[in-house]
Amino acid sequence: MIEFAQVTKSFTQRGGSGGGRQVHALEKVSLSIAEAEIFGVVGESGSGKSTLLRLINALETPSAGSVTVNGINLASLRPAERRAQRRRIGMIFQQFNLLSNKTVAQNVALPLSLHRRRTAQGPRPPRGRAQERALQMLDFVNMGAHASKHPAQLSGGEKQRVAIARALVNEPDILLCDEPTSSLDSQHTDEVMATLLRVRREMDTSIVVVSHELEVIRGACDRAAILEAGLLTGIVDIAAPAERERFNSYSERARRYLEGETR
Secondary structure, rough: OOEEEEEEEEEEEEOOOOOOOEEEEEEEEEEEOOOOOOEEEEOOOOOOHHHHHHHHHOOOOEEEEEEEEOOOEEEHHHHHHHHHHHHOEEEOOOOOOOOOOOOOOHHHHHHHHHHHHHHHOOOOHHHHHHHHHHHHHHHHHHOOHOOOOHHHHHHHHHHHHHHHHHHHHOOOOEEEEOOOOOOOOHHHHHHHHHHHHHHHHHHOOEEEEEEEOHHHHHHHHHHHEEOOOEEEEEEEEEOOOOOOOOOOHHHEEEEEHOOOOOO
């Protein structure tokens, strides 16, 4: 599905005198991610996690080595082909990236609307189809009742579920998640991760989760790569954690935890 073969990504760090030196964000990284796998990537800040994601969605190209997705070497694609490839890859971010002046439904439909404008020839997705698909995805993430609201009216966890719906609206083969829960409390983290597990279960989507939160990676992923200073130091099979108790609200979780009834 996704294959890194001896991938190095270097950047030039500018010096004060106008010169520069090469810095390896990733160095000779080789790994494979299977179809319908939830794959974690962990590491400290500056370890190369975000660079790895940008190589998968072809926002960066390797300085050496190759990245292939479904057998296609991404570096060999022409610009139009690269844009088409990106439409097969969904992306969710730490800060949600929702447009405040659009409703929840309009935010989710936005990728389809942009695709409609950019399509120069051939059939274009009808406007009604985009809205219908957006509402379908909102129902999937249990946010259908909030379709007419604006992002400011939502909690952080609700915003992230809207972002997941937006990432899924193009029916991607791959979903990339860049620190998807780091700005959320534990209750909303559980809700978002449960949604990602459902995406894998019902859509057979391959999911790559970048996070510094080891509990999040262990609770959702099948395997994880460990990065340190641009080097892949290991790939681990993740032991299934004990079933975590789920709560209907933050207040219930807080009360049970503080009273010592749960961990």
